[in-house]
Amino acid sequence: MSDIINILPDSVANQIAAGEVVDRPASAVKELLENAIDAGATQIQLIVKEAGRTLLQVIDNGCGMSEGDARLCFERHATSKVHTANDLFALHTMGFRGEALASIAAIAQVELKTRQQGSELGTCVVIEGSTIKSQMPEACAVGTSIAVKNLFFNVPARRNFLKKDSVELSHIEEVFRRVTLTNCERGFVFYHNGKMLYDLKPGNMAQRICQLYGEAYRERFYPVNEENDLVSVCGYVGKPEFSKKTRGEQYLFVNDRFIKHPALSAAIEKAYTDLVPDRYYPSYFLNLKVDPSRIDVNIHPTKTEVKFMDEHALFALLRAAAKKALGQFELATEIEFNPSTEIDFSPAPDGYIPHQPRVSFNPDYNPFDPPARDNTTSTPFPTSHISTSAQRAPSSYKSAVDEPSRQWENFFDTEPATESEKPQPKDPISIPVGGNCMQIQNRWIATALSSGLAVIDQQRAHERILYERLMEGPTTSRAQQLLFPVNCSFSPADAELFGELLPDLRQRGFEVNNLGKCSFIVTATPPGVKEQEMQAMFEQLLSDHKNSMLQKFGNRDQNLCRSLARQMAIKAGQPLQSNEIHQLVADLFSCKMPELSPSGQKTFVVLTSDKLTQLI
């Protein structure tokens, strides 16, 4: 038998390695930005076209490379950062594997221009699919520019796996945030398709956070600054009230490197026990400084996982540091964030009146009146008209009552069901009989049905009501003018996305206009929106919108309305007035699909009379 084993040519081996290092444009961006940082650059530009499909370029003013190194850097295991195995435990650089440029050059057309201080001329190397096409002297600035063109040009399978531009761009933005949230002393500029998305000036972490996320973040964090023999931790932890429904804003760094470490994240979240509701997650930006000999960053090719020698001690310190920050500053009004260099001072439009608190009340409200079923502005529930079609026959939700009450707690877990997937009740539902409704533990509402007793989840029910109203289409008649317009501002990228959502929001009864740059002014909203929560509501809307774009579920209108309804709905734990309770029940049963929340969960269960007889 002849031998069948052969050694793969470098170009193929590099392509295989590239699969690990570069799976999408964002991972190439990460490698290029990290190289620029390792090169000591103080000013770094990221230029992206078509979400990285056609161009990814990083230009830095770092140390540059010699003519020889400019060729060698594209070889596999070519690195200036590690010389011996022991160096792996004394890492002060972001990169160390010597794989990134070799991988990128294997799957793209790369043009490198670089010059060292003191050299009169630089050099330009063109490499394509691991083959050097040319190397010429080049008059260029000190530092390095690497342009990666047509990523995956020779790996069509990979190219086909790329998601649409908005998704790939949001991955790139995430990488950009992870790199720029530390390295605050360096300046970064980020262009996409010729448009500047970020211009981050050198500063401190607080300023960087505001530059990335918008000025509203100035008031949302407490500083953390602790150290012991093993570690120092500094950064910011979010005020509990600004917690989010996803973990998207949890950033943990070790020696300026973004890491994922579930145990340490749990330590920080522990500090928030009893301060944030279930299934809400605090935001934080924390940088740990640890002696490199006490960590092992070498356990994952993309290096977001890190092993610590003193994990338990770190866990305790992080929790204590976060707790201290929360306790110590709980009574303070605002942390001392120095104003960022990039505050948006665009002038207010003509006639703009600064925001003042507004108190609304219904002068006609009489608690002894029968339940209101028409327009009353004092209730948190915008009123609906009970359609006669709501007069439906009794139902029997026999099994519902057997479900553990814990089912109510999974509110944010379930993937939203599409309208067609939603289970349809076998029997038509009943509507409440008489006017007897009562709130239980500020969370549920019990009401008598002709078929038995219904227990309604107030939050889910309200979400259903609001969702159907928002979905109804043009609702300008429902728009409620604000006495004092509300100003909202976002990060440049979010502002752009928000701009795209304006027509949708207008259709749902919001009157919002761009004030220029990243600020918007809201002059009217659908009823039930709390002015002081508007900024947070829109931020959540943007985050939900990005998620649904990433996961491609549902249709855009439904996703937006679901997100808005979630934000606007009354929450579990909120005490309700008797008229509000009645209104909620009436509105729920006049919905097209009262039995399910917009996320596809039951809004109520029915204890039928049969079941009651069995039980008692």
Ligand code: ADP
């Ligand atoms: P690593 O960063 O793990 O060493 P890379 O493949 O990313 O591996 O880079 C290989 C080498 O090329 C680096 O070790 C460095 O010497 C050099 N290099 C890469 N990018 C730059 C840059 N922007 N400026 C200066 N040198 C660079």
Ligand code: MG
């Ligand atoms: Mg590198």
